[in-house]
Amino acid sequence: MWCWRLTSLFNVPCRLSRSTGRRSAWLPGYRKIFAAAAARWHHTAPESLSCAWQLHGDHLELRYANTLMRFDFVWLRDHCRSASCYNTKTNQRSLDTASVDLGIKPKAVRVDETTLFVTWPDGHVTRYGLEWLVKNSYEGQKQQVMHPRILWNAEIYRQAQIPSVDCRSFLETDEGLKEFLRNFLLYGIAFVENVTPTKEDTQILAERISLIRETIYGRMWYFTSDFSRGDTAYTKLALDRHTDTTYFQEPCGIQVFHCLKHEGTGGRTLLVDGFYAAEQVLQQAPDQFELLSKVPLKHEYIENVGGCHNHMIGVGPVLNVYPWNNELYLIRYNNYDRAVINTVPYDVVHRWYTAHRTLTAELRRPENELWVKLKPGKALFIDNWRVLHGREAFTGYRQLCGCYLTRDDVLNTARLLGLQA
Numbered sequence: 315m316w317c318w319r320l321t322s323l324f325n326v327p328c329r330l331s332r333s334t335g336r337r338s339a340w341l342p343g344y345r346k347i348f349a350a351a352a353a354r355w356h357h358t359a360p361e362s363l364s365c366a367w368q369l370h371g372d373h374l375e376l377r378y379a380n381t382l383m384r385f386d387f388v389w390l391r392d393h394c395r396s397a398s399c400y401n402t403k404t405n406q407r408s409l410d411t412a413s414v415d416l417g418i419k420p421k422a423v424r425v426d427e428t429t430l431f432v433t434w435p436d437g438h439v440t441r442y443g444l445e446w447l448v449k450n451s452y453e454g455q456k457q458q459v460m461h462p463r464i465l466w467n468a469e470i471y472r473q474a475q476i477p478s479v480d481c482r483s484f485l486e487t488d489e490g491l492k493e494f495l496r497n498f499l500l501y502g503i504a505f506v507e508n509v510t511p512t513k514e515d516t517q518i519l520a521e522r523i524s525l526i527r528e529t530i531y532g533r534m535w536y537f538t539s540d541f542s543r544g545d546t547a548y549t550k551l552a553l554d555r556h557t558d559t560t561y562f563q564e565p566c567g568i569q570v571f572h573c574l575k576h577e578g579t580g581g582r583t584l585l586v587d588g589f590y591a592a593e594q595v596l597q598q599a600p601d602q603f604e605l606l607s608k609v610p611l612k613h614e615y616i617e618n619v620g621g622c623h624n625h626m627i628g629v630g631p632v633l634n635v636y637p638w639n640n641e642l643y644l645i646r647y648n649n650y651d652r653a654v655i656n657t658v659p660y661d662v663v664h665r666w667y668t669a670h671r672t673l674t675a676e677l678r679r680p681e682n683e684l685w686v687k688l689k690p691g692k693a694l695f696i697d698n699w700r701v702l703h704g705r706e707a708f709t710g711y712r713q714l715c716g717c718y719l720t721r722d723d724v725l726n727t728a729r730l731l732g733l734q735a
């Protein structure tokens with residue numbers, strides 16, 4: 315029988331932005347429990363309450379830096395960073411996890427001011443830095459956001475007055491690049507100005523931060539309204555807000571647009587922060603948010619125009635969240651490319667349409683719409699996992715070039731510059 319009760323394994327509040335800050339893991343009632351069990355707790359020093367631990371049948375409980383952590387014994391053995399278990403030159407595990415006894419228990423445990431020492435039955439000793447444990451425990455991670463972001467509507471984005479980064483500074487200085495990436499990570503969009511309006515110069519920009527993701531559209535693409543490909547993008551029609559390549563198992567991470575020419579009217583670009591809209595849904599109707607994050611759907615690209623024959627299918631929910639902290643990381647929203655829904659039973663489908671309507675209403679609020687006119691010289695980078703784009707209908711000759719980027723490589727560049735990504 316199908317079970318569609320949407321209860322989460324990880325029952326934690328949803329985290330979309332950093333605004334709530336770090337929350338203490340101590341619950342009001344805990345002190346009492348702690349007092350009752352005090353006889354079994356071990357402290358690093360009699361006077362010190364900074365670190366305390368307790369052994370249970372199948373795990374070690376540790377309290378440090380205001381965090382109560384629970385470590386499974388196999389997990390502890392698996393995370394031994396000794397020379398025989400871990401290669402610090404390659405940052406890779408040498409220990410064969412499958413050789414660890416699943417019933418393993420420590421023979422002895424000791425804690426000093428900075429370190430937890432565990433002696434295993436075979437005499438092997440593992441040392442864990444207490445700070446390392448806080449950072450790497452489940453309880454520690456649950457309190458962190460993976461991607462600090464500022465969610466925006468048009469007003470918030472305009473008020474922030476984010477400057478475009480100059481092309482030379484972007485290409486020639488680490489500060490310029492870092493400034494660009496910082497804004498890009500926070501807002502999901504960023505502009506570079508004074509770019510020479512050619513496909514080649516746009517490619518140089520793209521390659522400064524990432525590998526280009528080659529797709530069925532090529533590596534660097536040009537497009538006009540010539541219907542050279544079987545998609546509405548290649549016409550003069552308006553396009554409602556959407557994310558691209560929803561029909562890939564992994565939608566493209568970043569989209570770069572550079573308008574090289576437009577002799578005519580209309581054609582403005584629409585940008586909407588999908589995570590801001592999703593956050594509104596979460597506030598108004600958490601169960602609808604949950605439905606959108608649990609129900610898998612297909613998106614599809616079927617093309618038979620000229621010599622182009624393609625059939626792509628991507629599967630996944632509209633909202634994708636990390637299960638341990640409910641933080642949103644990907645929105646897949648394209649009503650044009652959404653395929654036949656045949657993955658959902660009828661009663662759930664109706665609730666899904668309701669939830670989709672709530673999200674769509676938020677995405678369509680005029681105050682959430684940022685309209686920009688792309689001009690030659692100004693390149694736009696869009697986080698295609700977060701920010702939706704669309705365009706106004708237009709007249710005349712309009713030529714856009716751009717590419718998709720691999721998300722991993724953009725985040726890699728950001729991390730190497732010291733940003734949290």
Ligand SMILES: C[N+](C)(C)CCCC[C@H](N)C(=O)O
Binds near residue numbers: 535545558559651
């Ligand atoms: C950007 N470029 C013109 C190359 C492709 C456009 C792809 C359009 C498609 N409907 C989608 O949303 O993925």
Ligand SMILES: O=C(O)CCC(=O)C(=O)O
Binds near residue numbers: 547558
């Ligand atoms: O023409 C535009 O401005 C954007 C069209 C579009 O959505 C796309 O190419 O992905």
Ligand SMILES: [Fe+2]
Binds near residue numbers: 547557558703
């Ligand atoms: Fe698009």
